[in-house]
Amino acid sequence: MSATATDATKIDRPPALPRGWPRQRVLGYALVCLWIVFLAGIAAYLILAWNGELFAKYAPGYVSGLGITLLLVAISIVLGAILSVPIAYARMSKNRVLLGLAYAYVYFFRGTPLLAQTFLVYYGVGSFRPQLEMVGLWGFFREAFNCAIFAFSLNTAAYQAEILRGAIQSVPRGQWEGAASLGLHKLQTMWKIILPQALIVALRPYGNEIILMIKGSAIVAIITVYDLMGVTRLTYSRTFDFQSYVWAAIIYLVIVEILRHAVEWIERRITIHLQR
Amino acid sequence: MQSVWTLLSWGPEGWLDDIAYGVFITVSLAAATLPVGLVIGFLVALAKQSGEPSLRLAGNIYTTIFRGLPELLTLFIIFYGAQVGIQQMIHLYDPTASVEVNAFVSGMIALGVVFSSYASEVFLSAFRAIPKGQYEGGYSVGLSGWQTMRLVVLPQLIRIALPGLANLWLILLKDTALVSAIGLTDILRQAGVAARVTKHAFLFFGVAALIYLLLAIISSFGINAIERAVGRQQVQR
Secondary structure, three states: OHHHHHHHHHOOOOOOOOOOOOHHHHHHHHHHHHHHHHHHHHHHHHHHOOOHHHHHHHHHHHHHHHHHHHHHHHHHHHHHHHHHHHHHHHHHOOOHHHHHHHHHHHHHHHHOOHHHHHHHHHOHHHHHHHHHHHHOOHHHHHOHHHHHHHHHHHHHHHHHHHHHHHHHHHOOHHHHHHHHHOOOOHHHHHHHHHHHHHHHHHHHHHHHHHHHHHHHHHHHHHHOOOOHHHHHHHHHHHHOOOHHHHHHHHHHHHHHHHHHHHHHHHHHHHOHHHOO | OOOHHHHOOOOOOOOHHHHHHHHHHHHHHHHHHHHHHHHHHHHHHHHHOOOOHHHHHHHHHHHHHHHHOOHHHHHHHHHHHHHHHHHHHHHOOOOOOOOOOOHHHHHHHHHHHHHHHHHHHHHHHHHHHOOHHHHHHHHHOOOOHHHHHHHHHHHHHHHHHHHHHHHHHHHHHHHHHHHHHHOOOOHHHHHHHHHHHHOOHHHHHHHHHHHHHHHHHHHHHHHHHHHHHHHHHHHHO
16 A cells, blocks of 8 residues: 555656746736727727717618628629539549630639729729620629629639539549449439538638638728728718727628638538547 | 830830839738738747637637738728827827828738738647647757747748748738728739729739739749748758
8 A cells, every 4th residue: 555655656747737827827818908908998989989879870881781791792602602613623624625724714813812803893894895785784794783793703713613623622532433333423423422521521611711702892892882891981981980990890700700600510510420 | 096015015105114113012011011920920829829728818819800800991990090099199299280101001010910810820730730749859858948949849830831821921912902992002003093094994904913913923933942942851851
C-alpha cells in the first residue's frame, strides 16, 4: 500500500495549469473588456441617438431594402446554380474546345472584381443599344436591378461551377465503376450515387458562396439599386446620421450569422450517418 | 469618331496614362494592405489558438464581426465614421475646422481588417496542422516559447498557410476595386471617368476587367515562384 503511494508521488506530473493572473489572461481579459466597452458604446450610442420620428420615417425603407437584397441574392443564386451545371460539365469534359471555353469563363469571372463586372454590364450595355433594341432586350437592361441580377448570376455561376466540379471529383472513381458494374446508366449513377455524396462535400462551400453573395450584393448600391446598402446610403445622405450605417451593419451581421449557423446545422444533420 | 487605339493611347488624347495611374494606386493599396493584414491576422490567430478562453473569445468576436460585414459597408463605416469621429473631437477645440479623411488610409484600414479576419482563419488551421510534438521538441532542447515559435513553428506554419494566403491575396486585389466608391482614383474609377467622357463604357470597363485579370495572372506566377522556393526548402530537410 505504502509502496504504491510513494510510487504515485514519484510520477512526474505535468505542470499545473497557470493560476492567478498570467500575462495571457491579463491580456485576454483586457481585450474582452475592450470589446464589451466597444459593443456597449455602440448600444449606448444607438439608444442616445434614438429618434422615433426618424425611425418611423426610414425603417420601412430598411425593410424593403432587406427584401431587395434577399431577392437579388436568391434569384442570382438560383440562376447561377442552373447555369453552373453545363459549365461544370464542360470543365470536366475531355473535349479541348469545351474545356478551354469553360476554363476561360471561370477564370474571367473569378479573376475580376464583381464591381467591375457589374459596371461592365450596367454601363457597358449602353454601347450595344441598337443591337439590344433589335432583339427587344433593351427594356430589360435599362433596369439597374436586372443588370445586377445578370452580372451576379454570371459571376456566381463561375464560382458554383467550381464548387460542383470539386465536389463531384471528390467522389472516388470506384463509385462510378461500381455503379457501372451494376449496370446503372451514367445519368442514374450521377443522380443516385455521385450527387448525394458530392453534395455533402459541396454544402459548406455553397453556404459560403451564399454568404459571399449577400455581402457582395452591397455593391449594387453603387449602381442605384435600393437594396439594404442603397437605402442606408440614401438615409445617410439625407440625415447625416451615422447610426444609419450602424443599423445596416447589425442587419447584415445577423443575416450572415443566421445563415452560417443554418449551414452548420444542416451539415450536422446530413452527416449523421458518417459520425461514429 | 475616334478609333479605339487613339482612346487607349498614351498622352493627352488617350486614356492609357490615366488608367496606368489607376493601376499604380490599386497595386500600391493592395501591397500596403498586405503586411498590415498579415500581422493583425497572425496576432488574431495566436489569440484564437491560445489556451486562455478570454483571448479566444476576443479573437472570435473580431473574426465574426469583420467576416460578417460586407466589405463595402466596412469601408464606408471606417471612412465616414472616422470623418464624423475626428470632426467631433476637433470641434471641441475649434468649431470651424473641417476634416477630410484620407481615402487611401481608410481603404487600407478597411481592407486590412477584412483581410486579417480571413487570414486569421488560415493561420489558425495551419496552427492546428502542426503537431504538438514540435512544441514539445522545442521545449526539450531548451528553446524558450518565443524561440520555439520563431525557429520551429513559424517556418512550417508559413509553408502550410501559403496556399490559403495566396488565395486571400487574389481576393484582396479584387476587393481594392471597392475603394473607387469612396473616391480613390483606382483602375475602376479611372475607367469610369474615361467611360463618362468618351461614351465608350463597354470598352473602358472591359479594359479595366482585363487589367484586373492580368494582375491576377501575374500574381499567380509570383505565388507559384514563392511556393516552389518554399517547397525546395522542404525537400532539403
